Amino acid sequence: RAFEVTPGWLPFHPAPSRPRFALPRGAVDAHCHVFGPGAAFPYAPERKYTPCDASKDDLFALRDRLGFERNVIVQATCHGADNRALADALRHSGGKARGVATVRPGVTDSELRELHAAGVRGVRFNFVRRLADSTPAAALLEIARRVEPLGWHVVVYLESADLPTHRDFLAALPTIVVLDHMACPDVTQPVDGPAFESFVAMLREHRNIWSKVSCPERLSVSGPPARGGERHAYRDVIPFARRIVETFPDRVLWGTDWPHPNLKDPMPDDGLLVDIIPHIAATAELQRKMLVANPMRLYWPEEQR
Numbered sequence: 001r002a003f004e005v006t007p008g009w010l011p012f013h014p015a016p017s018r019p020r021f022a023l024p025r026g027a028v029d030a031h032c033h034v035f036g037p038g039a040a041f042p043y044a045p046e047r048k049y050t051p052c053d054a055s056k057d058d059l060f061a062l063r064d065r066l067g068f069e070r071n072v073i074v075q076a077t078c079h080g081a082d083n084r085a086l087a088d089a090l091r092h093s094g095g096k097a098r099g100v101a102t103v104r105p106g107v108t109d110s111e112l113r114e115l116h117a118a119g120v121r122g123v124r125f126n127f128v129r130r131l132a133d134s135t136p137a138a139a140l141l142e143i144a145r146r147v148e149p150l151g152w153h154v155v156v157y158l159e160s161a162d163l164p165t166h167r168d169f170l171a172a173l174p175t176i177v178v179l180d181h182m183a184c185p186d187v188t189q190p191v192d193g194p195a196f197e198s199f200v201a202m203l204r205e206h207r208n209i210w211s212k213v214s215c216p217e218r219l220s221v222s223g224p225p226a227r228g229g230e231r232h233a234y235r236d237v238i239p240f241a242r243r244i245v246e247t248f249p250d251r252v253l254w255g256t257d258w259p260h261p262n263l264k265d266p267m268p269d270d271g272l273l274v275d276i277i278p279h280i281a282a283t284a285e286l287q288r289k290m291l292v293a294n295p296m297r298l299y300w301p302e303e304q305r
């Protein structure tokens with residue numbers, strides 16, 4: 001069955017460069033997705049966009065090209081709560097990928113066990129207005145309570161303007177909570193201004209709340225490097241990510257966000273995104289925590305190094 005790709009959809013970069021930054025051994029790309037292929041894994045009828053296909057083989061080829069060893073594959077909203085494409089990618093990863101699924105309130109215990117057996121270790125709640133569905137907070141809390149005994153955590157995608165609205169909900173979650181992309185701060189504001197201070201204060205107050213420091217390309221106003229410009233870019237985002245990495249070194253994760261859903265021009269070179277890492281995690285120790293120790297503790301606890 002052919003799916004009409006959303007007009008203006010940007011496909012992922014066809015030939016990412018090899019990063020100059022050498023990732024530490026065991027590095028994990030802790031935020032990426034697989035899309036379809038739609039012919040085998042149909043996109044959800046309730047989706048808000050229709051992407052171009054981005055298969056597990058494409059993802060694993062990118063992993064090897066960039067120098068990662070493992071992936072955490074996050075269910076994308078275009079597949080709704082149909083986690084078949086995700087589970088298929090996990091099962092074909094040779095144990096090198098774990099997943100974060102989307103489930104609905106009616107999910108059965110056996111479906112949760114099946115997802116766990118495939119390698120799922122968390123659920124995702126999406127409050128970003130253009131992506132969100134209408135599941136009530138009480139139902140999401142119930143899902144969190146049901147997955148906690150499995151050792152799963154909750155990934156939450158929301159925007160900083162909505163943080164006050166969801167603060168109590170986040171505080172009530174009984175699991176580790178991982179906020180996507182630092183809850184999308186407004187990087188035109190000061191990094192020590194009131195808005196980002198309240199984000200930092202929340203992580204300080206709740207030791208179970210972690211943050212991904214990914215997606216500068218989504219958050220940046222200053223944008224990518226000029227053609228042939230310096231390799232590291234998104235200068236306006238770096239101070240925000242750096243502050244979170246240095247303040248909470250044991251509670252940060254990093255991901256490519258490949259294949260970069262809903263990104264407007266220009267599609268980033270994933271190799272260049274990796275080259276930003278030393279600018280947000282300035283020491284080998286901070287890099288090792290963010291890229292290896294933290295994701296291993298959360299997704300492969302049984303392999304604790």
Ligand SMILES: O=C(O)/C=C(\C=C(/O)C(=O)O)C(=O)O
Pocket residue numbers: 075076077078128131157180257260261262
């Ligand atoms: O992939 C991201 O982290 C960001 C986006 C989309 C999704 O995560 C999704 O559809 O699941 C977005 O901002 O549109």
